[in-house]
Amino acid sequence: MNSQNSPKSLEELNQRANMLAGLTLGQIAKQHNVKVPANLRRDKGWIGQLIELELGATAGSKPEQDFLHLGVELKTIPINATGKPIETTYVSVAPLTKLTGLTWEDSLVCHKLQRVLWVPVEGERDIPIADRRVGTPILWEPSHDEYLQLKQDWEEIIELIALGKVEKISARHGEVLQLRPKAANSRALTESIAEDGSIKMTNPRGFYLKTQFTQAILSRFFG
DNA sequence: AAGTGATCATAG
């Protein structure tokens, strides 16, 4: 009930999130009269959207935390039978230009990851979407070590971008944070910095958390 | 099997 309304406190958000543990996506979708897709090939963000709807996250695609008034970002994370993440976790688009003066503390990555409500969901492809169960949500804040790891990776990647080497950055860069394409397709273009400092066009990129990092977060709570 | 690069839907 009141699932359309945004939670007014961290406690309320946590309570509502915890009530989802054990439910299937089909059960949650039914409460909202939402049809469950047969697969996620053309509905990749469906699970995230469903949980946003259920928990009352603000709609829209603003580059901010989902619960700005609570300082919380919502992330669903697909896990296998062992409880390990199946996929990397998208965080935000990466700025490829106008980088002078941009600091880690001011970055979108830093802001979004200050506090995250992780909602694990069974993600193995042989489980029908409607039958996939939601796990116990985790309200997480980066430890000091995690914060420093994220900061270091971000600064390293941003420096390479600023030096005009964005094309040379692969997903192998970074220990916990990686840069990968984030676009409709490989033909999409956006402005970036060239090696001579001028502007060139390149495929848009986004920051992603590696599974090893998110696995450590889940382990911290579940063992 | 894992990991990297590519892709899909939608709102503004």
Next chain:
DNA sequence: CTATGATCACTT
């Protein structure tokens, strides 16, 4: 196009 929500699918 940019940003949100991510997962797909090919290569290694």
